[in-house]
Amino acid sequence: MTQSPATPLPAPKERRRLREARSLTQAALAARIGVSRATVRSWETGRTTPRGRKLEAYVKLLGVGTAPADGTMSGRQEGPAPALVGAGTTPSAAHRTAGERDRGPRGEDRPGADGRRSAGTPARDGTAPHRAEPDAGRDGDDGRNGPRATGRDDTSAEEGGGGREPSLTPAQAFDALYAFCAPALVRQTYLLTGRRELARESVEHAFQLAWHRWPEVAVDRDPAGWVRATAYEYALSPWHRLRPRHRHPEAPPADAADRALLAALLDLPPVYRRTLLLYDGVGLGLPETAAETEASTPAAANRVLHAREAVAERLPELALPEDLHRRLAELASTQRPRAAKPGTVRDHGERRARQWTRGAIAFTVLLIGVTALTLRTAPDHYEAPLSPPETVRGLPPRSAPGPLSEDELVLRDKLRSLTSSGPERLVPGIR
Template sequence: MTRDQVAQRDGTNGELTTAQQEREELPATPLTPAQAFDALYTFCAPALVRQTYLLTGRRELARESVERAFQLAWQRWPEVALDRDPAGWVRIMAYEYALSPWHRLRPRHRTPEPLLADASDRALMAVLLKLPPPQRRTLLLYDGVGLDLPETAAETEASTPATAYRLMNARAAITARLPDLADPSDLHERLALLASAQRLGAAQPPAVRTGSERRARFWTRAAIAFTVALIGTTALTLRTAPTHYEPPVPPGAEVQGVPAKVGPGSLSEEEMSLREKLRESAGSGPERMAPLVR
């Protein structure tokens, strides 16, 4: 329909009506940061939990990884909101947390996960978990999420040839164990079915934002407490530290030429007579303490 036909139908001469002008001039109501975050979480979190489950094989770890990633995104929301791919930013954080080797030291991660009901799902999950983490992540991004090779290389921080090499090795390992998944399209479909077969719920957006703010307050208080303790320790050190140089005490040295120490011997006759004379002249009584009056 041409502009003239639209004008004739609306009864105008090619000009917009006042109501239409007002609707076009009114800007769309901008979302608040909380609303924008909730929209991103609602759109990405359920699928991201399923992807992280394929990456780790653990349900609780998948939920925790996605929740931590979105908590970090809420703490850095001005940065994430201006990113050209906020969903990719959160996915990178979730994958990094999920693949951290420190999870092996946690007691609850030493217990095995419940077995999957379907035998083919168990076989596929076993093959995925035997892949090295870089190959597993590359396979999931390329054949699971559907990224192209340059995007997969950029997200995994690897070169394009290295990413292609990882992808080929991962596909070869899966084909060796499961020949019916040699076709990449069949592998993509099986990965989607395996992820969707698990009931993996995600927390509500307000709970994630509240948890993020609580963690931020905790780490802020911990940083303040550490700073205060450091200042106190520094002040105590300055108070008790010496203010001038004190040379160390030199080690002792042996002195030569000192005569040997000898014990007292017997008295001579002269010493004996002197002692007798002193004993006879020294009386006892008060006259020893006060002088005689003459």
Template structure:
């Protein structure tokens, strides 16, 4: 092989290497909104269902809360996609929906779910559900999810001292009932174990997106129907409303100069004679008139 061939081979090899490097440096193909949503859902939904179960103690409500949170995220995807922490955004919405006090008015959520089979897990679940919702949420975020205190305060929309106070009260309540969970690391492991023992499955991402779009269409049509009804009612009111001012009828006034009503006085002799004559006549009327011959 001559030197020129070696040089040509080296040049060809160099061009191929540069092409490969250029191909490797090209940015990856951006995901579509549906693909990005599905990736976020696949990554966050299973753990979020278990967290909301610890928050509510109800399996169906936990799945429903996560689905509603992701449906809302899909409706506001341009906002969620640019958020610095989309998982935190969805978690906040799921927790807010799960802790809504209106669920107690729904018939299917009036009866509690069957208790956990394991006695230690059942005791821990009972203590968690007896905590006030703000303390339960703070404990789950800090000792369950593993957020630090400022992040927990930001998600619960409370100050850092208030969040620390809630956390201490929640830990004290759990330690009073379960002394073996006084260590925060042990509490974290028990919470993770309790959540993992439940067979909780989230819906598929396409089903969540379809449900979100269906719900958005329903509320859009409802808003349009309400607007049309309001416009029709306003038009009917304008059509039937009076176009000029009609003064009210004044109250009645007493008329002067009218003689008062008096009772009937005694009959005169002529009136008494006429009365007697009428009484003596036939009740059916006077007799038939007949010509009298002369």
């Protein structure tokens, strides 16, 4: 999108940073310009661009003075993401606004938490903390996570670039999403399960399913969140207990503090563990955490509070959420489970899909064959069963009536003589 030199407009991510620098919310900015909040959100995500008087008012409220000749403004701070935040998370959810970072799940003020999500914590080796770069849309954020996953031609959201972005094939878009999400997602799943092999298998399974449903995942507003939810569901499946290798625990972390923290996490119920990891480890907001765990916002807040209390009861030094977030990041950074290459994951997913398809076809053919054989050999009418044979020894007794004996003739004559013409068959008499 191009802008006239007289009215320079910063890049979409820079617009949000400038708005927050002037302590303006999307609703306040929309009210001053006379547009809806959704319109401001579209401007900050690069979907649309203001024009005319709205453009002039928007630039004036952002406080844009001068800009480069191409009409863009930069101000991003590049740097690697922390161990848990960055890959595998929604960028706008990982880097909360200052007002939201200072509030816990119940909305209480937390002193000293202003850098909890925007800046990483120093590693154990004393390296400098990582600084997260600003991203679009915490207030009703519509920004997609990670690299562009659709592979469709789109007009460039950066100002001054009038051309079109080069299109990506589905395989290239999938590989970019995998490279962006898989490393951190494996570490997150390890904190969820305490098993390196299961964490790697869960992430690969989630991406294989994503590749199988790529037309659906590519247009999702949060592809990384889709993969993360699928990996978590697979990792927490109770059916893993029936597997033989699940009976043999893996080697715990070498550090005693890491072992204690991992044991405290694994002692939590799975749903509490997942909620705590999403909110305090990954850095999602409370509404996003509630939506991903399929719970209401008050229920998610209660789960976070109870999980924090359970962890603080065993590890009092982690009573503060900032310390818990830092320790979760350090524990995840100490584990380096290897994730397969994206091409290997795609090949395995396609091979598994072919095997399941062939198995379904073979089962259907077998079922049709058995049904046809049953119809061909089954009787079409009822046949009475034959009684079992019996062995006859000697002549059987006479069963048919024969000639009457003399006594029987006398009895018959007597009965005939005693009959009457009335309804009674016998006439009572005195003997």
